[in-house]
Amino acid sequence: MPGISHPSPEIFPLQAHPLPATLAQWQDPDSQGDYFSEVQTTPAGYLVWSNFPVKIYIEVPSPPTNTSVAWVNAASDAIEAWGAYLPLQTVDRPENADITIARRRPPPERSANGSFRARSALTRYEFYTRQGENNAEILAHRFEIAISPTQTGDYVRTAILHELGHAIGIWGHSPVETDALYFSQVRQPQGISVRDVNTLKRVYEQPTRLGWISNK
């Protein structure tokens, strides 16, 4: 899960944003727990969105075929599913997107012995700055999700749901098979679990430099 750093994220204050209403309302009466301890922080803090709705662009494979229509439907379903917990919106133009989901072969992974291994999916982020009011600099991030065309059927649904979970802020993996962010791909499709949402809520309670105006 590689990321690119802004040259100096430390000029932006590290503080928590108010919870979006969807997460503020979230309650787990059964205390099913979370895997927040597995979520990584970054030089910018936690990968929290604060400008809602988060805009998502689905790169439509061309030419359109039955497979590509099914693929777009799977991506739309994943956006709708996570959208119950965080405000998300599909946009028509890639340049306006915070997150891009593409059906594209991800670059291969280099293993410790130097050989290359195909990946089924890759999610990457980068930091950039945008202009706020009075030309103030705001630290921002964007995500790109590449899902391999070799993924089909239930696998593609599970993969997009999982990768989108990373992009909305769960930058880590669950050790429990019934969570969408389980570290390994499972045959049986999993929806979003209570533990996934508990984890997401904890992430959004954390401090971040993203979405804040520079101290300088």
Ligand SMILES: [Zn+2]
């Ligand atoms: Zn993952």
